[in-house]
Amino acid sequence: MRVFIAFDGLCESFDILPGQTVRDVKQMIKDSFHLQLSDDKQGRRFLELQYAGGVLRDEWILTDVGITLCSTIKCFLKEEDKPALYIYNPVTKEKVTIMGDISLLSATVSRLTTLISLKCGFPVSVFCLRTLQGQDLYNCNSLSDYKLDLGSTLRINVWDGWKEFLLGCVLGHKQNIQRYLSKEEAVLRYQQKTALYVAAHYGHLELAEWLQEKGVRVDEAVGVHPYREWCSETDHPDVVKCPVHAAAEAGQLLLLKAFVSRNVLCLQCQNPLGQTPLRICLRHSHKDCVLYLIMKMWSVVSFKKISLPMRIYIKVKKWLFLAQKKVSAAKNMKWAVVFKTRVGDKLVIDGFTESKMSTRDLRGLCQDRWNKLARNNIANIQNNQTFANTVLKLHTIHQREKSTQPILLPTVKISANATVKRNELGQLSVDDNILQNNWSAQVPLPPIANQNSNLPRNIIATAQAAFLLKSSLESFSKHTGKTPRENAIYCLGLASEFKEKPWLQQLEIARMLAKKTIYNL
Numbered sequence: 173m174r175v176f177i178a179f180d181g182l183c184e185s186f187d188i189l190p191g192q193t194v195r196d197v198k199q200m201i202k203d204s205f206h207l208q209l210s211d212d213k214q215g216r217r218f219l220e221l222q223y224a225g226g227v228l229r230d231e232w233i234l235t236d237v238g239i240t241l242c243s244t245i246k247c248f249l250k251e252e253d254k255p256a257l258y259i260y261n262p263v264t265k266e267k268v269t270i271m272g273d274i275s276l277l278s279a280t281v282s283r284l285t286t287l288i289s290l291k292c293g294f295p296v297s298v299f300c301l302r303t304l305q306g307q308d309l310y311n312c313n314s315l316s317d318y319k320l321d322l323g324s325t326l327r328i329n330v331w332d333g334w335k336e337f338l339l340g341c342v343l344g345h346k347q348n349i350q351r352y353l354s355k356e357e358a359v360l361r362y363q364q365k366t367a368l369y370v371a372a373h374y375g376h377l378e379l380a381e382w383l384q385e386k387g388v389r390v391d392e393a394v395g396v397h398p399y400r401e402w403c404s405e406t407d408h409p410d411v412v413k414c415p416v417h418a419a420a421e422a423g424q425l426l427l428l429k430a431f432v433s434r435n436v437l438c439l440q441c442q443n444p445l446g447q448t449p450l451r452i453c454l455r456h457s458h459k460d461c462v463l464y465l466i467m468k469m470w471s472v473v474s475f476k477k478i479s480l481p482m483r484i485y486i487k488v489k490k491w492l493f494l495a496q497k498k499v500s501a502a503k504n505m506k507w508a509v510v511f512k513t514r515v516g517d518k519l520v521i522d523g524f525t526e527s528k529m530s531t532r533d534l535r536g537l538c539q540d541r542w543n544k545l546a547r548n549n550i551a552n553i554q555n556n557q558t559f560a561n562t563v564l565k566l567h568t569i570h571q572r573e574k575s576t577q578p579i580l581l582p583t584v585k586i587s588a589n590a591t592v593k594r595n596e597l598g599q600l601s602v603d604d605n606i607l608q609n610n611w612s613a614q615v616p617l618p619p620i621a622n623q624n625s626n627l628p629r630n631i632i633a634t635a636q637a638a639f640l641l642k643s644s645l646e647s648f649s650k651h652t653g654k655t656p657r658e659n660a661i662y663c664l665g666l667a668s669e670f671k672e673k674p675w676l677q678q679l680e681i682a683r684m685l686a687k688k689t690i691y692n693l
Contacts, residue, residue, distance in 0.1 A: 175239065177201055179247040188234055194221055195230040201247055213322040215253040222246045258325040259288055262531045263338045267325075268292055277320055282311040286410055288328060290421060293373030294338065295366055295394040296410045299328040300529045308527075311408050331397065332532040334363075341367045344376030358398040365394045365415070372419035372427050380415075380427060390416045390431045391441040399520040399528060409444040416441055420449035423458035432468055437493065439469060440486050652689065659689060 173188045179201065186200055198219045202209060210217045221228040223245050228237065239245070255269035256276045268291045270276070270284065281301060289296050301309040304325060309318060320326075330338055333352075340348030349367055354360045368388045371379040384390065393412040400407065416438040419427040428449065431438050442448055450469060453461040473485040480488070520528050649655050654662065660682070667682040 173235070173241050175234070175242065176244045177247050178244055179205060180249070183244070190235060191233060193230065194228045194232050194234065197221065197234065197245075198230070207249065213254065215251060217249065217251050220248045220250050222248070254323060256322055257284070257320070258323070259291070260325060260327045261292055262327070263294075263330060263335055264292075264342060274322060277315045277322070279315060280311065281309045281313055281315060282408055284309075284315060285311060285408060289410060292328070293342070293370050293418065293422070294328075294330070295369050295413070296408045297394060297396045297400070298334070298338070298366055299330045302327050302329055329529045329531045332528050332530055335531055335533045337363065337367075338370070341370035341376075341379075342374060344371065344374065344379045346379050346382055349379070356398075362395065362397055364388045365392065368415045369394050369413075369418050372415040372424060372431075373422045375419075375422070375424040375427055377426055377430060380430060384434060388415075390414060390419075390435055391438040397520075399518050402519060413443050414438070414441050416449055417443045417452060420452040420458070420461065421456060423453065423456065423461055425458075425460050425464060428461055428464065432465075436468075436482070436486055437490055439465065439482070440490070648690070660686060663689070 173190070174185055175188055176183050176185050177197075182205075184204060186197065186204075188197065198221065201207070201219060207219070208217070209219065223237070223239060223243065228234075228245075253271060253273075256272035256274075257270040259268040259270060260266075261268055268288065270287055270291070276284075285296050285301065288294075288299075288301075303309070303318065303320075304327060307318065309315075309326070337349060337352035340346075340352065353363055364383055364386060365388055368380060368383040368390065370376075371383065372390070380390075391414050393414055396403070396407055396411050416428070416431050419431065438449065440448055443452065447455070450462065450465040453465060469482055471482050473480050473482060645656055648659075652659060663682040663685040664679075666685060667678040670678055670681065673681075
């Protein structure tokens with residue numbers, strides 16, 4: 173079957189055999205026109221065949237797609253640039269592409285962080301960059317220092333416990349954001365500024381209005397996390413960017429209108445490069461935003477007896493705002509600077525302290541806390557168990573070596589009415605009314621409310637449970653020769669000899685001795 177291939181103003185005929193695919197035809201065209209195709213890390217040059225306005229795929233067979241004898245197929249030579257780097261965003265679970273050539277790898281990490289912030293809409297102080305192997309990338313270094321190749325994949329990590337919060341900001345869910353706000357005042361303020369920045373980038377008008385009602389200003393810099401307040405002066409320069417700059421970069425016209433209507437000072441708010449929102453919109457070619465901002469900047473503000481150009485009005489407004497801020501700071505009111513780092517606050521130092529930016533969700537953090545608490549409890553129990561075993565061993569050795577000498581316990585005053593009897597083993601036992609008053613001065617026990625039954629009420633409520641507990645207590649009394657209350661008095665008496673220990677620790681020792689008594693039965 174003969175077909176015609178139209179390429180670059182030429183039209184050549186080709187004989188196509190039955191069963192040949194589009195890939196085979198492309199190879200024939202390449203050999204016939206001596207084309208140089210490439211597919212490397214920087215980009216690729218490839219041929220594209222079109223028939224009847226549709227692109228032909230490489231695996232298709234020409235006769236199967238309805239191409240008949242003497243048909244004309246258009247051929248195009250296309251070039252496609254490949255992304256220089258791929259950035260994985262664990263919050264949205266998406267891959268962000270960073271376009272560029274080999275020169276991008278000689279740039280600084282700070283420059284790459286700025287590009288990522290423009291793509292994902294997060295402030296630069298919210299995330300850090302890491303390789304897939306877990307190596308940190310610091311802003312002051314160059315990308316070439318980490319031996320990255322074109323097409324490499326990096327990962328951004330956000331603050332631990334912020335994954336759900338940032339996802340709510342991206343989606344504009346006010347309820348989710350309220351749920352995951354921090355209880356620390358400084359962190360809460362930083363989260364609110366971050367949420368307004370992200371809302372300005374994605375155009376969430378309702379969320380932005382709610383945050384502004386909370387007192388967050390669109391012309392206020394997001395800044396750094398309170399844990400990194402110590403390095404705010406040497407951190408990334410983009411930490412001074414404001415939410416109005418994010419709205420201008422993303423071309424969010426509705427957000428810009430809402431910001432300007434509430435606070436005209438944002439018209440003259442400058443980014444780290446000294447650019448106002450109007451200059452930023454011009455740089456990113458947002459035509460509608462440029463027209464609106466020009467109209468506002470060259471407008472006139474009218475009062476009863478005077479009219480001021482917008483530039484003069486903004487200067488007067490800014491002067492009044494700074495004066496109010498100084499007066500309020502002097503009076504220790506809410507505009508005073510109270511969110512600076514103080515003694516006792518947490519600090520995060522790169523390379524020295526444990527990293528707090530590993531994108532751990534709240535569930536993982538809570539699980540780690542529970543595991544740590546459980547390990548501490550197990551360690552305490554083991555230590556107490558070891559201490560109790562040591563006490564019992566010393567007590568046993570003391571009884572064996574000095575069986576004739578009584579154990580030195582606090583003296584017990586026995587009234588004249590007390591009757592002392594000798595049991596079957598030849599040991600002296602005091603009447604029950606005397607035992608109830610034993611160690612009353614040293615280790616008092618709660619009184620027995622009911623002499624007939626001292627069991628808990630919830631145990632008495634079920635007959636089966638009461639029977640099991642009663643049989644266990646009788647078995648204990650039978651094998652030890654003491655009632656549980658007498659055994660408790662005995663253990664408390666031993667523990668009270670450790671006078672240098674606090675009373676709660678003495679009580680814990682008595683608990684372990686009582687448990688050991690049951691284990692040794």
